Amino acid sequence: MTYDVAVIGAGIVGSAIARELAGSHLSVALVEARSDVGDGTSKANTAILHTGFDATPGTLESRLVARGYHLLGEYAAATGIPVERTGAVLVAWNDEELAALPGLKQKAEDNGYHECELVEADEVYALVPALGPGALGGLRVPGESIVCTWTTNLALATDAKRRGAVVLTGHRVGSVTAGEQHTTLHTSGGDIEASWVVNAAGLGADHLDSAWGHRRFTVTPRRGELFVFDKLARPLVPLIVLPVPTSRGKGVLVSPTIYGNVMLGPTAEDLTDRTATGTSEAGFEFLLAKGESLMPRLLEEEVTASYAGLRAAIDRPDYLIDVDPADRYLLVGGIRSTGLTSGMAVAEHVVGLLTEAGMDCRLRPDLPPPPQMPNIGQAGVRPFQDAARIDADPAYGSVVCFCERVTAGEIRDALASDLPPADLDGLRRRTRAMNGRCQGFYCGAAVVACLERSMAPGEGDGRG
Ligand SMILES: Cc1cc2nc3c(=O)[nH]c(=O)nc-3n(C[C@H](O)[C@H](O)[C@H](O)COP(=O)(O)OP(=O)(O)OC[C@H]3O[C@@H](n4cnc5c(N)ncnc54)[C@H](O)[C@@H]3O)c2cc1C
Numbered sequence: 001m002t003y004d005v006a007v008i009g010a011g012i013v014g015s016a017i018a019r020e021l022a023g024s025h026l027s028v029a030l031v032e033a034r035s036d037v038g039d040g041t042s043k044a045n046t047a048i049l050h051t052g053f054d055a056t057p058g059t060l061e062s063r064l065v066a067r068g069y070h071l072l073g074e075y076a077a078a079t080g081i082p083v084e085r086t087g088a089v090l091v092a093w094n095d096e097e098l099a100a101l102p103g104l105k106q107k108a109e110d111n112g113y114h115e116c117e118l119v120e121a122d123e124v125y126a127l128v129p130a131l132g133p134g135a136l137g138g139l140r141v142p143g144e145s146i147v148c149t150w151t152t153n154l155a156l157a158t159d160a161k162r163r164g165a166v167v168l169t170g171h172r173v174g175s176v177t178a179g180e181q182h183t184t185l186h187t188s189g190g191d192i193e194a195s196w197v198v199n200a201a202g203l204g205a206d207h208l209d210s211a212w213g214h215r216r217f218t219v220t221p222r223r224g225e226l227f228v229f230d231k232l233a234r235p236l237v238p239l240i241v242l243p244v245p246t247s248r249g250k251g252v253l254v255s256p257t258i259y260g261n262v263m264l265g266p267t268a269e270d271l272t273d274r275t276a277t278g279t280s281e282a283g284f285e286f287l288l289a290k291g292e293s294l295m296p297r298l299l300e301e302e303v304t305a306s307y308a309g310l311r312a313a314i315d316r317p318d319y320l321i322d323v324d325p326a327d328r329y330l331l332v333g334g335i336r337s338t339g340l341t342s343g344m345a346v347a348e349h350v351v352g353l354l355t356e357a358g359m360d361c362r363l364r365p366d367l368p369p370p371p372q373m374p375n376i377g378q379a380g381v382r383p384f385q386d387a388a389r390i391d392a393d394p395a396y397g398s399v400v401c402f403c404e405r406v407t408a409g410e411i412r413d414a415l416a417s418d419l420p421p422a423d424l425d426g427l428r429r430r431t432r433a434m435n436g437r438c439q440g441f442y443c444g445a446a447v448v449a450c451l452e453r454s455m456a457p458g459e460g461d462g463r464g
Pocket of ligand 1: 012049224266337
């Protein structure tokens with residue numbers, strides 16, 4: 001068939017766009033190179049729902065982050081995506097940073113965010129008693145929140161599928177043939193024809209863009225490495241502790257995670273290899289030195305994991321979203337370090353551009369309700385804590401992963417869901433299994449057995 005629209009890239013941005021478009025009468029394909037949705041940059045970030053207080057005023061990014069903050073906040077409440085409204089404090093460690101705080105407050109106001117408040121050093125320590133010595137003052141940002149990036153991506157892609165989008169994982173777009181009426185995407189999973197194409201390929205967006213003859217931007221993978229500390233560290237970090245941002249980015253923060261841990265990071269290192277998601281010795285040393293001055297007490301706690309993500313940085317200071325009606329093509333590029341927050345607003349913006357280009361994107365009246373996502377956040381009630389649920393279905397009382405308290409019922413549900421995991425990593429993102437302090441040492445074999453059983457021929461794993 002020829003789809004009305006093919007969206008390339010099933011990260012948060014592409015999934016949000018596919019969801020929005022699939023809510024209309026259009027036929028939509030969500031085309032993803034990897035074997036799962038949300039397996040690119042969207043799975044490895046700092047997972048903060050940004051207010052956009054520190055964006056550059058007047059940019060498209062500033063507008064879409066502010067809008068996305070509200071859209072994702074509302075969508076999370078409707079779907080059960082875990083969010084914790086922790087708030088943040090931005091800390092000044094020297095006179096120069098202290099002098100910058102009033103300007104940052106003004107910047108927040110210019111971005112339409114009016115809740116920031118300058119605080120003295122003693123108030124900073126009252127908020128975060130474990131902070132290292134030397135803080136001179138701070139800026140409170142009460143709206144900054146933590147969110148589950150994995151559930152966000154999965155909810156958006158699941159919603160897109162339930163609204164009728166066809167999710168094609170394992171389809172890497174290699175080349176493109178533009179025709180009079182439709183475009184053919186030549187993918188590793190076969191050809192796909194579509195009238196319109198939206199390029200939301202993240203780190204690969206510039207390469208794909210050149211298939212339409214453009215040479216307008218280059219993606220530089222900017223690696224961010226992070227440490228995850230054990231849950232025992234969580235009381236040390238009741239809210240997000242931010243540094244004063246620089247031209248290089250938002251800097252190294254200490255933050256609670258939605259799974260009850262603490263994270264320290266990210267670094268910011270420009271690379272050439274777009275697949276370099278490994279961590280490095282230099283990154284570790286840098287983070288340990290940062291942690292030592294930010295919160296020495298934190299370094300006494302155990303690190304349970306480390307990971308790295310690649311920001312799709314581009315050679316211009318704003319998002320690059322551009323529609324080309326003659327070629328029936330739309331580019332979404334340079335969604336660097338704010339795309340988790342802005343994704344739904346980017347989708348809204350894209351639909352606006354497509355509507356202006358003549359596409360009928362009006363929502364259908366018969367939309368399915370938003371999916372109800374399993375809660376994998378630490379703050380909400382998890383199945384192992386829910387006596388009534390266990391009474392009704394004992395699988396929710398049968399714990400498989402003890403560090404993270406993941407039950408057989410949750411693993412079974414994930415394997416039978418609309419978008420089941422393709423591998424262990426996908427199962428981790430859906431359930432938290434193997435993500436705890438033992439990193440699968442004790443539960444690994446049992447979790448693998450669940451996955452293998454569901455994939456065995458004749459088991460009817462609901463894949464598709
Ligand atoms: C260290 C770090 C910290 C961050 N912290 C935050 C934060 O706290 N808050 C926030 O809002 N944002 C944050 N971000 C940014 C956010 O994670 C990204 O902006 C967002 O995930 C981008 O989503 P995406 O869909 O554009 O890209 P991706 O998630 O990378 O999705 C693009 C998809 O396209 C696919 N693809 C690529 N090429 C092809 C092809 N040829 N054919 C088919 N498919 C293809 C890829 O496989 C991938 O799945 C952070 C990023 C990093 C790296």
